[in-house]
Amino acid sequence: MTSRTIKVLLAEDQSMVREALAALLGLEDDIEVVAQVARGDEVLTAARDHDVDVALLDIEMPGATGIEAAAQVHKELPTIKLVVLTTFGRPGYLRSAMEAGADAFLVKDAPAAQLAEAVRKVLAGERVIDPTLAAAALADGANPLTDREREVLRAAADGSTNAELAAALHLSQGTVRNYLSTAIQKLAVRNRAEAVRIAREKGWL
Amino acid sequence: MTSRTIKVLLAEDQSMVREALAALLGLEDDIEVVAQVARGDEVLTAARDHDVDVALLDIEMPGATGIEAAAQVHKELPTIKLVVLTTFGRPGYLRSAMEAGADAFLVKDAPAAQLAEAVRKVLAGERVIDPTLAAAALADGANPLTDREREVLRAAADGSTNAELAAALHLSQGTVRNYLSTAIQKLAVRNRAEAVRIAREKGWL
DNA sequence: ACTGCCGGATGACAGATGTCATACGTCGAC
DNA sequence: GTCGACGTATGACATCTGTCATCCGGCAGT
Incomplete structure (x- = not known):
């Protein structure tokens, strides 16, 4: 499995952003976007149907959040690596994403190069999280609300x-x-x- | 000017989205992204410095909104065509964008193909707006608040x-x-x- | 000159909201 | 088997919010 291309599933509700991200990943020789979905509740079936290595999940989606989708995939297809992507760097999101089994957590205002980087790293078994956000998540503690x-x-x-x-x-x-x-x-x-x-x-x- | 490439300025605060959109536009032979900025208040100077044909402006940006930036560019460099891009299909945004001199108004959940399309059309003198949104804007009427x-x-x-x-x-x-x-x-x-x-x-x- | 709208203000009133003490049943932890 | 946390509920109370009538000065239109 050293030289096979990495197969990526891309979940993001805004078409323009989704297809733009696909274009961005398409520029990488070792990455191939094999499936795209626009809803959280379509992630699992797409993942089953497409022999995916890495799923890239936006959090804010109709149907189910990227975090919920991550949890589903993690449970049913635990070999798939999970990269959660979000507009909002909210500490609680990071925590929930990790609990849902995510391997990487990226915010959309990070440099684009980090996206392909993260995909490669999670496949190599690494975890990728923004240190600032990790610190904030730890500082805030857990959700105090019942x-x-x-x-x-x-x-x-x-x-x-x-x-x-x-x-x-x-x-x-x-x-x-x-x-x-x-x-x-x-x-x-x-x-x-x-x-x-x-x-x-x-x-x- | 029939065969020259179209020079585009891209303004969007989220790096990942901005660079992804740049990658998307870069796939088009006749379009070239000549400048990228992440803040509304950097649009005007970038436009002055780069001999731009079309400015692509996200609304939600720090410094100044894409609409404010559009107004500035429209006033100082009226030959530059203005495409306003936004996550939120809010009728009032469309209205303000048009008043600011925008030539096109796109929402990010429209298909990616419409982006390059819009760039070409505005350069050809056309206006591009979502008909549904236009109807909503007209139905809502103007902002009633003082x-x-x-x-x-x-x-x-x-x-x-x-x-x-x-x-x-x-x-x-x-x-x-x-x-x-x-x-x-x-x-x-x-x-x-x-x-x-x-x-x-x-x-x- | 008059009318109307806007910005700004007051006082009175009704209803919505936030706090607190208290109560009860369920459930998991120890 | 007791203790604590949670979900649920009530009643009383103080405060905040929303409404209304009314007022003033300025300014744009007619």
Whole structure:
């Protein structure tokens, strides 16, 4: 397997970016993009159908996030190496990606050369992560929110009122307020809007 | 000028995406990327220094938005054709881009082939806009918010409290609430969080 | 000169939100 | 088998937010 080309699956929802990344990887002699998908929930089947060495997964995708897709592939096809790619350098994303079995974590504002580099490195068994981001992830610690707090906060993110949240989540209004209150305190902020913002920034939402 | 290659300036903050787009355009025989910048406020000088035919501008950039950059270039170097590229198909963005003198407006989830197409078309004097988005822009009408309302809403977007907004904008708390109240009514929503969300979606923020 | 809109402000009021104490059942850890 | 964490709920309370009426000065249009 020394001289075979590396077969890459590319998952990214924005066509223009996806095809541009494919063009970029296509410039490398030892890399071949054998499949492209635009949705997280198409990654697993594409991976099964195409004898893939490395899957390159964007996080923000419809259907399923790249992290969810990574977890699926890691479970079913553990020999496939996983590179997670994202616009947002959120510490919590890095943590979840690693827990999902990712071998590399790249942010899109890193130099393009790192992409092909990462593909080669993960195939050689190395792990590739941004040291700055790794430090931030460790400094932040784990997500302090419970499942329910996170759900409520996520639902509250669009500006829904307590009554709407209660109805949507089958909870009492008081309970909704309790969850939001504890989330607000855990994140050390003053209202739900700030809580949403901070949780998003950290990648905890 | 029939057979000369088209000289393109590429402005996009995410290195990986920028270089990938450059690779994509580089595959076209008649197109050459002669300059790349990562900030909106570097577009004008780069355009002056490089004898550019077409500038390809992402909207979301540090320093200045692609729309602001487009306006600057349109004013100083009106012969340069302007293609505005964005992740978000927000009707208000299209409107502002057109007002800034843009010749084409593309969203990043359009097929990659449209990029080179658009470059050629604008150079031929055509305008390129997504018809769906154009319809949405016309249906939405113009931004109904006044300058002040927009400023206050933008400042409120991070979850700041009325007191903080008042201090930051040198207004009384009551005035802040009045502006937010009128914004909320104009956008036909129920609270500031929804107002922020809707204004963002429309590209009015 | 008048009208209307904008920026700015006040005060009063109703309703939404955030806090706190308290309670109960379930479940996993020790 | 007890303890702690979690999910869920209630009631009371203080504060924040959103609405409304009303006011003022400036400035653009007619």
